Amino acid sequence: MEVSINYNQALEESLRKELLWLIEEFKILFKSKVEIDPKNDKKLANEILDFFLENTLVYDNIILYNLFTKTMENIEKMYPDLF
Numbered sequence: 001m002e003v004s005i006n007y008n009q010a011l012e013e014s015l016r017k018e019l020l021w022l023i024e025e026f027k028i029l030f031k032s033k034v035e036i037d038p039k040n041d042k043k044l045a046n047e048i049l050d051f052f053l054e055n056t057l058v059y060d061n062i063i064l065y066n067l068f069t070k071t072m073e074n075i076e077k078m079y080p081d082l083f
Contacts, residue, residue: 008061008063011057011058011059011061011064012061012063012064012067015056015058015064015067015068016067018052018056019067019068019071022048022052022071022075023071023074023075025048026045026048026075026078026079029041029044029045029048030045030079030082031078036079036081036082038081041081041082042082042083045079045082045083049072056068
């Protein structure tokens, strides 16, 4: 029995799912807020991003790194008061 898998494609699909989760998490937590609490909300946003960064592997794959970077930039544009 032989198993064939494109490892880079599997990593990219996994990262895309994780990034979608991250975007949804920020929407749930911060989009409906009328006013951002500077201390608590910034701390929470940074804790989420720190956790995500520590637990997401992009290895040396430039495609994954670019996808990750683009998503982070979009989150920062959507929620400039948090960063």
